[in-house]
Amino acid sequence: MMNYSSVRSDPPDDPAIRAKALNVVRGPRQVLRDLHFTVPRGQITGLLGPSGCGKSTLMRAIVGTQAKVTGALDVLGHPAGHPTLRTRIGYVTQAPSVYDDLTVRQNLAYFAAILDPGHAAADRRHENVTRAIADVDLTSHADALAGNLSGGQRSRVSLAVALLGTPELLVLDEPTVGLDPVLRRDLWALFHDIAATRGATLLISSHVMDEAERCHRLLLMREGQILADDTPDALRTRTHSETVEAAFLHLVDEATAAARAKETTR
């Protein structure tokens, strides 16, 4: 089922994201150091690592809102931040970015009008908004003010904005943080459904390692560098670990030992 690929201007076999020698500096600090990786299309790639390791900065670089990015970063066949990508990428920031003094429906209707403007598109927009609200299970709260919702509900409104239209790439920064287990399970089911039926690529960050098991591929990050880029199974096998968390710890220890060895030989 690869019929979705026919509309793309860029070759479908190309990865969704390709980074080469990617560096990002924020203030005096180098946040990302010489990253090389690819993110395959049509799959869920998990971006995992402890808080402050550079996950959000990497995501901001991919959607084109991060300044001082050097190296090569291609997204859906264009350099990151290219104007044509703005309708093709759905992006959810870590803190819910919605208008608290608008209702759920009004929030979505506004962002839909930015993505797909004009009177002619009004019906299509209405349909998209209703579907996005249903996707995040907020239909019963559609007319509530976003500011009156709980934290988890507000982050779902923020997620719904990214689901408007049909983004080919969804970049989600900790979308399930603070949600209850039932909701987390439902959202992951939705993510898998989006990847399977719409052929979309999802890049999802998390610092909760048990979510790693639900991804097709993993990028493990630590201190601005990529520790591993593999499938969850391969990671566990390679490190002889039971869980991805154990695998991650194993890789961290390995990296620290290697760094120490390098220092002593100097």
Added chain:
Amino acid sequence: MTTTTSPGTPLRPAPTGALNLSRTTATAARVLRQLRHDPRTIALMILIPCVMLFLLRYVFDGSPRTFDNIGASLLGIFPLITMFLVTSIATLRERTSGTLERLLAMPLGKGDLIAGYALAFGTLAIIQSALATGLALWFLGLDVTGSPWLLLLVALLDALLGTALGLFVSAFAASEFQAVQFMPAVIFPQLLLCGLFTPRDNMHPALEAISNVLPMSYAVDGMNEVLKHTDMTADFVRDALIVAGCALLVLCLGAATLRRRTA
């Protein structure tokens, strides 16, 4: 060959020009909708200028001439101050809540956003100015020689200038605390030097020179032209053009402070 991408409704890549009319009106409608959920702010914006004018009328109960002078000037100053405050806080909230980053990652032109804000707050400014002008002219006996429409025109230009200044300074404020402190910093000096308290040519020459480059001076001069002359004078046209020009200039500076990529 173009086929549909998915079971959902496909989006055609929308053009991302500098200004797109439907994105601008959608933004203006959204700003007004946000305000509608906040009736107290609307009431304060619209009622306070009227209450102040009413107060002023009876402060100068014994000298109606003074009320004429100050009242006309204030009709121009109120919209500037209100719009400055409202816009600086509203855009600051847009910046801090992450919605600005989200919008700029979408196909929204910076011009669309700014024009949307100007349109929404301009509409409110028309209502505010119309009420204040009507009250002053017909109930408080403000004696104006020229047309009330010209008063309204200057008031609207002032509101636009206030919106522009508010948008611009919000880029330099990291919090609401800082944003409100910009009001004394940006507005008070203009208030002192604009000729409201004493004619500008009576000031120390250095201060007069400074007042010559501050836009609010021209707003007050314009109001005074309407106060004293029956028809549109050349001075009035010049004053109105200067205020409009300043507003446009500051709006462009404000647009330059909206960055798609931030550190």
